[in-house]
Amino acid sequence: MLGLMQDWPLLLHKIIDFAAIQHGGREVVSRTIEGPMHRSNYRQIRDRSLRVAQRLKRDGVRLGDRVATLAWNGYRHLEAWYGIVGLGAIYHTVNPRLFPEQIAWIINHAEDRIVFVDLTFVPLLEALADKLPSVERYVVLTDAAHMPATKLRNAVPYEEWLAEADGDFRWAEFEERTAAGLCYTSGTTGNPKGVLYSHRSNVLHSMASTNGDGLHIESADSVLPIVPMFHANSWSLAFSCPMRGAKLVMPGAKLDGASVYELLESEKVTMTAAVPTVWLMLLQYLRQENKRPTTLKLVGIGGSACPPAMIRAFEVDYGIEVRHAWGMTEMSPVGSTGSIKPVVAGLPRETLLALKEKQGWAPFGVEMKITDDEDNELPWDGKKFGRLKVAGFAVSSAYFKGDGGDILDENGFFDTGDVATIDPNGYMQITDRAKDVIKSGGEWISSIDIENFAVGHPDIQEAAVIGIAHPKWDERPLLVVVPKEGRTPQRDDVINFLQSRVAKWWLPDDMQLVKEIPHTATGKINKMKLRETFKDYRLPTA
Numbered sequence: 296m297l298g299l300m301q302d303w304p305l306l307l308h309k310i311i312d313f314a315a316i317q318h319g320g321r322e323v324v325s326r327t328i329e330g331p332m333h334r335s336n337y338r339q340i341r342d343r344s345l346r347v348a349q350r351l352k353r354d355g356v357r358l359g360d361r362v363a364t365l366a367w368n369g370y371r372h373l374e375a376w377y378g379i380v381g382l383g384a385i386y387h388t389v390n391p392r393l394f395p396e397q398i399a400w401i402i403n404h405a406e407d408r409i410v411f412v413d414l415t416f417v418p419l420l421e422a423l424a425d426k427l428p429s430v431e432r433y434v435v436l437t438d439a440a441h442m443p444a445t446k447l448r449n450a451v452p453y454e455e456w457l458a459e460a461d462g463d464f465r466w467a468e469f470e471e472r473t474a475a476g477l478c479y480t481s482g483t484t485g486n487p488k489g490v491l492y493s494h495r496s497n498v499l500h501s502m503a504s505t506n507g508d509g510l511h512i513e514s515a516d517s518v519l520p521i522v523p524m525f526h527a528n529s530w531s532l533a534f535s536c537p538m539r540g541a542k543l544v545m546p547g548a549k550l551d552g553a554s555v556y557e558l559l560e561s562e563k564v565t566m567t568a569a570v571p572t573v574w575l576m577l578l579q580y581l582r583q584e585n586k587r588p589t590t591l592k593l594v595g596i597g598g599s600a601c602p603p604a605m606i607r608a609f610e611v612d613y614g615i616e617v618r619h620a621w622g623m624t625e626m627s628p629v630g631s632t633g634s635i636k637p638v639v640a641g642l643p644r645e646t647l648l649a650l651k652e653k654q655g656w657a658p659f660g661v662e663m664k665i666t667d668d669e670d671n672e673l674p675w676d677g678k679k680f681g682r683l684k685v686a687g688f689a690v691s692s693a694y695f696k697g698d699g700g701d702i703l704d705e706n707g708f709f710d711t712g713d714v715a716t717i718d719p720n721g722y723m724q725i726t727d728r729a730k731d732v733i734k735s736g737g738e739w740i741s742s743i744d745i746e747n748f749a750v751g752h753p754d755i756q757e758a759a760v761i762g763i764a765h766p767k768w769d770e771r772p773l774l775v776v777v778p779k780e781g782r783t784p785q786r787d788d789v790i791n792f793l794q795s796r797v798a799k800w801w802l803p804d805d806m807q808l809v810k811e812i813p814h815t816a817t818g819k820i821n822k823m824k825l826r827e828t829f830k831d832y833r834l835p836t837a
């Protein structure tokens with residue numbers, strides 16, 4: 296027997312309808328590429344999104360067509376997203392930090408018909424334009440006054456293009472499993488692969504990821520998504536903020552400590568989210584200028600492991616709660632968040648600070664397991680580490696156009712490529728990427744653990760650990776560090792420092808100083824490149 300409740304399709308544009316009705320005057324504030332701050336609200340965003348949909352339709356865009364965006368977080372980007380999905384087309388976020396050839400490859404693979412582009416990225420596209428045959432029109436996210444002279448095909452300033460639609464339009468109707476968004480993962484090997492979100496998966500993910508134990512967003516909040524819309528959906532914040540009625544503060548292109556601090560204060564931000572690199576810049580600024588955030592209550596940190604010193608700085612020095620989050624493009628992206636469950640709430644503060652180094656627990660809608668190389672499930676004892684596999688309503692079932700073949704195991708689980716432990720209370724801790732774990736004497740060493748401890752050393756700015764071939768042990772860890780300005784960390788001193796923190800057989804066999812550690816387009820340490828740099832290096836112990 297079926298239930299007798301309505302089929303109310305979970306469609307993304309219903310979110311902006313809701314925000315316009317219930318929170319119509321709630322502000323959307325953006326730092327524009329042109330310079331000044333821009334103030335809008337959910338009612339206006341909805342009206343203009345409707346016109347985007349109407350105008351796209353006039354340009355011939357239909358259900359299932361891909362429309363790219365190459366833009367920072369800002370109100371026009373937001374309007375473009377809702378306009379695209381409200382027509383049943385697919386927003387394709389292109390990460391401008393990728394190599395130009397990769398960008399061209401991705402746009403061609405997606406067969407994007409129209410590209411919305413910020414002023415910043417016009418030159419980037421001009422250099423590629425003759426390699427992008429599918430693109431019929433470029434809409435530059437600016438007004439006529441700021442429109443650059445460009446040879447991009449059929450280029451128009453967004454405001455003029457939008458003015459040609461009167462808003463007398465209704466959202467298209469289709470079912471909730473319709474594709475809504477496309478984002479390519481920046482795999483370090485092989486071609487990027489397209490993750491294709493549906494309306495349903497994005498709506499459910501937005502609801503699940505922002506509950507009280509998750510990113511915790513309510514209508515009273517003022518939220519600054521620093522995580523870009525072009526990488527993993529800005530953790531869904533462009534959907535979840537209007538869904539919750541929170542004020543939205545869009546940072547544009549300026550992500551340095553001073554600019555972020557200015558927004559935190561001027562817009563009375565209560566919640567924000569970004570990768571650790573951004574927080575390093577902010578913390579450095581706060582210390583240098585002797586300033587403190589006065590309204591910020593919660594900071595979401597994820598994308599790569601949050602160093603213990605960062606957790607301590609926010610929680611202890613500034614009294615701001617840290618929510619360490621883990622996830623990936625294939626998970627929409629949030630897979631876990633580290634709020635404190637009642638079962639551990641009574642533990643001493645130091646223990647809880649250490650617990651926050653773990654990547655947290657999976658919310659409803661995300662199933663997790665860890666397995667060994669033979670696919671046997673491992674116990675949740677907080678010690679055994681294995682491959683982390685996931686299933687859920689916002690987890691990929693396949694890549695766009697079938698790339699990569701079958702990506703689920705026989706029980707429908709997706710292998711994240713991460714290696715993790717899960718403790719008896721459900722807290723998961725990433726110990727490595729499967730390809731980065733160091734295999735020493737048949738046992739696994741977590742490179743991330745050593746890195747986390749190493750950055751706690753007073754002379755070290757950034758640290759990376761890679762496995763180097765060893766005749767006896769197979770691989771041994773090499774610690775690569777960027778010194779803090781004016782400091783010269785000494786090998787023996789650092790090893791000594793690590794001695795009390797990691798098992799003896801985990802201690803790096805050597806340390807090398809570098810000026811810079813290479814990063815990927817999504818801000819993670821590029822271990823492949825680092826291994827390449829040290830391919831001729833021999834350990835003193837070998």
Ligand code: AMP
Binds near residue numbers: 621628
């Ligand atoms: P992406 O799809 O680019 O967002 O990358 C996802 C990957 O980033 C994950 O599979 C993890 O390896 C890594 N990652 C994300 N969040 C964290 C975190 N909090 N700690 C450690 N690694 C993380």
